[in-house]
Amino acid sequence: MSTQLTFLALLTGLLTGALFRFLNIPIPAPPELPGIMGIIGIYLGYKVIEHVDVGIDLLETLGL
Template sequence: MSTQITVLALLTGLLTGALFRFLNVPIPAPPELPGIMGIVGIFIGYKLIDYADIGVDLLDALGL
């Protein structure tokens, strides 16, 4: 993972969040800590399954 991409993503998020607040538009993300932790949990779960190298190709299982 590139540190430069991570920093750019953080800066983009900060600018976007500031713009949403400046325009008094609700952010398209959970504004409370439990919601944010849910998103973090989804990411960690995804990474754990990726690390374990297990999974099912859903499209292949459906024949698509």
Template structure:
């Protein structure tokens, strides 16, 4: 993971969030901490399964 890309992504998000607030537009993300924590939980859960290299190819099960 590139630190530079991570910092640029954070800055882009901060500027976008500031612009949305300045223009009084609702943000397309959960505006409360529990919603943000849910998104973080999804990411962490994904990375845990990826780390242990387990899983099922769901599309293969469907025959796609």
């Protein structure tokens, strides 16, 4: 993972959040810690399954 890419993503998020607040519009993310922890949980669950290398191809299973 690129440190530069991570920094740019953080900077983009900070600028976007600041713009949303400046314009007084709600952010498209959960504004409280439990919601943020849910998003982190989704990410960690995805990475765990990716690490153990299990899963199915849902589109193939559905014939699409």
